[in-house]
Amino acid sequence: MEYTVLVRMNEKLFLRDPESSELGRRIVRQGILLMADIGFEEMTFRKLADRISTKEASIYRYFENKHRLLVYVVAWYWQWLEYQLVFQTNNISDPREKLERVLKLLLLKDVSSFGSQTITDELDIVALHGIVIREASKAYLTRHITEDNRQQLFKPYKDLCSRIAGIILEYRPDYPFARSRASSIIETAHYQAFFMQNLPSLTDFGSQPNETPTSESNERLLRFLHHLLFSSLETDRF
Amino acid sequence: MEYTVLVRMNEKLFLRDPESSELGRRIVRQGILLMADIGFEEMTFRKLADRISTKEASIYRYFENKHRLLVYVVAWYWQWLEYQLVFQTNNISDPREKLERVLKLLLLKDVSSFGSQTITDELDIVALHGIVIREASKAYLTRHITEDNRQQLFKPYKDLCSRIAGIILEYRPDYPFARSRASSIIETAHYQAFFMQNLPSLTDFGSQPNETPTSESNERLLRFLHHLLFSSLETDRF
DNA sequence: ATCTCTTGATAGTAATACTATCAGTCTTGC
């Protein structure tokens, strides 16, 4: 499988490596689709088992519980995103341009046209992006975050933030809040996208009468993120 | 009760008004403490009932389920915050100063010294603030958000955002993203506070060796928010 | 041909999220 080579996951994330068997891969692939479909709290291993014609107990052999499955797929997404970022900024030298790529990536813009076909065939990136928007915060907003963190479950997210923070410092070496700026822009991208779709009055991007619901509003969201990021990096007020 | 006058809640939020009886008030007050203590998913009406020496069924007479209790206390917090905002900016004319008040309020800075003693005695605002940071997003990140939204359950949050957006427009009448800017700054304040405590490597505010864990880092977080907000409002790059 | 690894199949448990019922108690109106 292509994505096995691409993304090697932390072993603490699972009981048995889901990429090591056909069943494991189906659990992850269909798990993503089911979660995107009915949401994290409504998903159960029972429903997932039925969907892929296996048994609950078999899924438990791969993942301790559904929270771990969520952490797994979200971690996979962050690793994928970091890979995309490295790949896409490979031959760019201008850090400003790199940051613009970051913003587009966060909104999953132009992703399919960048040669990630093999991955897209494996896992449904669009569905996964939706999960990250709606459910990712539930991966860390728990009581056992300290323990989970000790097991490095959030390392992919931290790595992505570090990398973005690095680009920020390339662009503006004296910027004093690089890490917070990086995590902020990621989170802002996601819940503004969520608000845009679900509580549009909290945003300025709601669909206008005559337009494709997503494309135009996504464009406005991108402009907002661009404005936020670069205004903060170009000011002298700290 | 003082806070009954202060904050009148949407009737869709409960089955029976918890402010109308001693039991109802204990459910809310102790519910907040329990939730702050063990977290939303670990809390059950059983545990809460034991804690206040009543029965599960009695709690169900007030709230449909624990999710509704969460939505209720979070809504209460937003209304309280908006009230504080109005109260504290009452005699301020400079919109910049108003925005600075907003930021302090979001971090619950100097709150006890502003004459809200009666409320603080009723509900534990600090515990509630902790709940809002850790659990508030779970109030809207659900499948039934559309239905909940139709019932106006998120109106207090929207009202607060509107009010902040209004101040933003006072400060900078031509700013094109007032609502998104308002919701962003609220959310950023909260999860940066969360990251600071739980995943400090995602921020730039982690505790230094020799300092009170909260006060100094909170100061840095405030500076960051200040920087973010005003750099975006003072730029001409849109 | 056997050994191991994996899955299927069935069962079962503890906890959770409710719902129903009924008997006291307390209040309020008269």
Place this chain on the structure above:
DNA sequence: GCAAGACTGATAGTATTACTATCAAGAGAT
């Protein structure tokens, strides 16, 4: 002071969820 209504306590019960345990069958490797 008494009847009606509102609220709570107490007990019971159900459906679903989140697991754990066990064993047999099949597939692949040696």
